[in-house]
Each structure stands twice: as structure tokens, then as C-alpha cells.
Amino acid sequence: MRSAKVMQRVKLLLLLLVVPFVFSCEEKHDVAGLDRFSQSQLVVWNRHLSEIIIKDIFSPPVASRIYSYPNIAAYEALAPAYPAYQSLSSQLNGLVNVPQPEEGKELYLPVSSIIAFSTVGQKLVLDELKVQEYEAAYLAQVKEIGIREEVLHNSIDYGRQVGEHILAWAKKDGYVETRALTRHVVSNEPGAWQPTAPDYMPAVEPHWNKIRPFAMDSAAQCKPKTPTAFDSLATSDFYKDAMEVYEIVKNIDDEKLLIARFWDDNPNVSYTTGHVMYFKQKLTPPGHWMSITSSAIRKNKLDMMEAAETYVMVATALADGFISCWDAKYAYNSIRPDTYIERYIDADWDPILQTPPFPEYPSGHSVISAAAATVLTHKFGDNYAFVDSTQLAIGLPTRTFNSFNEAAIEVGESRIYGGIHFRPACDLGAEQGKTVGNLILTKLRTRRMDQTAQL
Structure with a gap:
């Protein structure tokens, strides 16, 4: 009897030792914890991307392309988990047959989304x-x-499949081919763009209109209105536009100076001290609007799918905005205020901001800001007040706006305050940008037809 009881106690002791070991070997699968963690990850990854773009010193048009494709990949890899959403396959130019999850395999698509990104x-x-x-x-x-x-x-495997599919699509957009094309030829016509101080750099991305648009039918689909005709006479409208810029810069106050610097977003500003030239890298214009988008996503606590939808719509508007703007820039090949004012008004005049190395009309900042603001307004409303803290990283204070459109309008004004654009480039550029933004909203349908909600 005693021997049997001893054996029972030994068995019980072994059971008490083995059961915890068995449970400890089971794989932990915390779906609730993963969901909480995943909600912020697209914001985190877009910030990562911005940091790398700054360090790699990409031009604004190229930066817009870099933001677009990863966010499209993230959206496509995540959408199958949400029945209300649909793929952008056959909606974005050239994008077809995006891989779908294999039946019978258990996946956690938020991970697939980040891996695709x-x-x-x-x-x-x-x-x-x-x-x-x-x-x-x-x-x-x-x-x-x-x-x-x-x-x-x-x-991970599914995320890689989607990512590789998007990369194969991206390789056919004409970007690689434009790397081998000739530089822009500077014209000696009086109203034509000329390289400007201090670096006298060659024109940036003169063939960007050859990049395949994302939603537009062509680079020329959203053309801006015709700018003011060039004229050097003091009685001309062009001269009056130049005088406005001249007087603003000459008498600039602290608020206008702050606005000019807040929206500068020049990715590579050169400084000269004695015989030494050095550079400072900053966020690009599309990076600034992606930052504003991230802020709105965080403030409204959007789930990962809605965040992916918002990012992909804004990024696409920015990318097509640059393609549309650059098509017009090199078509008109307009002179910059720096060149015109020094030539016809005051030889000793300098702008506040460093003039970017490409033609003046239309204003790229104004086009892409209006495009992004149009999409964001559709998503969050006409009276969406927000604080833009994007430039705290470079020592500038936050700015508060009552709407995205108000911010976009200030962007246009900032280019005049900075002395690098004439007013028509900003005002008509904003009109062009709104056209691009509305086209994106019209052509891209992220929700299925039976869903009443739409971005």
C-alpha cells in the first residue's frame, strides 16, 4: 500500500512539473497586443522613410515617388483583411494582378503590410x-x-510577394530611363529660366513628365492656366508681379520671414563661410505634407487600414502633382524672380530663400500642397484645425491652421515672401493642384461599391 501511495505521489509530482513545461513551450500569440502595436506602425514607417530621404538628399519629385510605392504596397497587402476595401489594381496606371493571400494559410496581414512597405x-x-x-x-x-x-x-512571405509585385510595376514607370536622358539646355531667351546663385546648379528633373502618372491619363492632363506674359517694361503686368516680390522681400517683417522659412523645405541648402561651403539637409515638400498626414492620422486614432488608405491617397496626389507641375515647368521654362529683379530692377537684390534649381512657373509647393490639402479636406473635413509641428526638428516653432486649405494658401504666400516665386505661379499653381487632388478622389476608389463610406 505504502509503495502504491509513493508511486501516486511521484506521478503527481511529475505531472506538476511537466504540465507547466508543456504550457511554457506553447507559442505565445497575442492578437490583441499585435493589433495595438500595429495601429501606429504606418506612421512609424513613414517617419523612417522621411529620415532616410533627408539623409539621401533626394529631390522633391523623386521623394514623392519614394513615398508613393511603399504606401501602395502597404495598402495592397493589408486590404484583403478588410472586406469593405478593395485593391487599387486596374485603377492605378499599369497596376494589375496584385497577389492575394493563399487560401488555407493563416496570416496576420498587418505584418504583411509592413513587410511589403x-x-x-x-x-x-x-x-x-x-x-x-x-x-x-x-x-x-x-x-x-x-x-x-x-x-x-x-x-512575411505574403508581404514580400506584394512588395516584389509593386517593385516590378514601379520599374516600368520610366524613372530608370530618365536617368540616362540629356540635361536641360539653358535658353538665352530674355524670359527663360537661368541657373541661380549661389550654386548655379543645372535644372533638376527636366524629364519628370516622362514618368508614368499614378492616376492621371498623362502628365499634361491637369495643365495650369497660362502665366503672365514675360515683359521687361516697367508698365507691364510681369514687371508689376516682380515689383510685388521685390517690395515684400525688401520690407519683410518677422511673421512673413517665419512663414517663408517654415515652408522652405529645401532638401539641400548650401551655406558659404569664407572659402568653405557646407550643406544642411531638410525635409522635402512632400515629406512635410506626409508629416501633416501622419499628425491627422494620430489625432483621429485611425486604425491601420484607414491609415493606409489615407497615406496612399495623399502620396498619390503628391506624386501626380509633381508630374503635372514639372510638365508645365519645363513647357513654360519661366525666369525666376532672382534673375529678373537683378536684371531689370535692382542688381544687388537677393531673395530670402535659396532659389531652387528649376523653372519658376508654376510653383511646385503650391501645386502639391493644394493637391494634398484637397485629399485631406475630403477625409477630415473643411474646418479641421491642426497644429503643424513638422519643423520643430530644425528649430522652428509650430504653426496652427484652421484647415488644410488654409495651410496650402500660406504655402503659396511663403514662396512670394521668400522671393522665389511670382504670385501667378502660386495662385494658378494652387488651382492646378486642386484639379489634381480632385482627380485622385474621383478616379481612385478604395471602398467597395456596396460601402457607403468612402475616403
């Missing part, structure tokens, strides 16, 4: 290793929260 992003920037570091850190966090190994493997 990372897969695309690292091939569009110079610092590919940095993106890989971000991805490794992200996956370590996912594992720490808890996800079954098989689900993680399936999710």
Missing part, C-alpha cells in the same frame, strides 16, 4: 541597409509581443 522602400532609397535594420527591429518587436512562428512566416 519595407520590401519596396529599401529598393527605392540609397541607404538600403537602414531599412533592413528598421525591419529587423520591427520583427523583433512583433516576436516579443507574441505571434505563432507559422503565422509570422506566412505573413
